[in-house]
């Protein structure tokens with residue numbers, strides 16, 4: 001049973017402040033991700049990797065195509081879902097580790113990480129216990145756990161973000177450069193965490209510029225240049 005099925009996605013940006021200049025980015029994007037598989041989007045800078053990931057999470061609308069995933073056992077097309085359905089898909093079925101943490105003032109790192117579980121009804125103490133385990137594993141110094149992450153370093157913020165993204169058991173997980181700001185030790189931790197998600201049957205789709213990490217996590221590399229729009233002369 002396919003976990004994520006993307007068919008014929010197309011995306012064009014219209015630059016309204018530039019006389020409506022139209023920028024076709026990708027066309028006919030078609031691929032599947034199976035449970036337990038990690039597919040990596042590859043291709044040169046500007047090929048459309050981030051745009052595809054943002055479409056799959058519903059951050060960018062699509063011009064055409066479908067993004068089907070299982071939601072409580074039923075196939076749902078995220079591309080045509082209403083905003084409320086997109087929110088429940090994100091709560092229960094599709095997770096996303098963005099490159100940068102969106103910090104909320106006054107909320108401690110521990111609560112930032114625990115929040116996705118609390119939202120899903122897990123008791124706060126238990127959710128914080130899981131958050132502690134993850135932050136310890138990612139070597140975030142314990143003295144930082146009770147502080148809001150706004151002043152943390154890039155790599156510290158990224159680790160909070162990874163812990164937050166990995167704490168839930170979403171069957172589909174999107175990873176946007178989760179190791180970009182990390183040192184070798186923590187990169188290895190994240191590689192191990194991705195392997196554990198695979199073993200748990202999670203379907204992962206990600207962008208990894210670090211070649212070594214990419215080789216370690218990818219079951220398949222999808223060359224995004226295959227989806228370049230054909231320029232009509």
Ligand SMILES: Nc1ncnc2c1ncn2[C@@H]1O[C@H](COP(=O)(O)OP(=O)(O)OP(=O)(O)O)[C@@H](O)[C@H]1O
Pocket residue numbers: 013023025043044045046047048049050051052
């Ligand atoms: N919001 C946007 N508005 C206009 N153009 C955009 C927008 N987002 C992306 N683009 C354009 O779409 C193209 C693909 O960008 P995208 O970020 O998806 O590429 P990428 O393969 O992820 O690149 P990189 O590896 O450098 O991150 C680029 O030409 C970019 O300028």
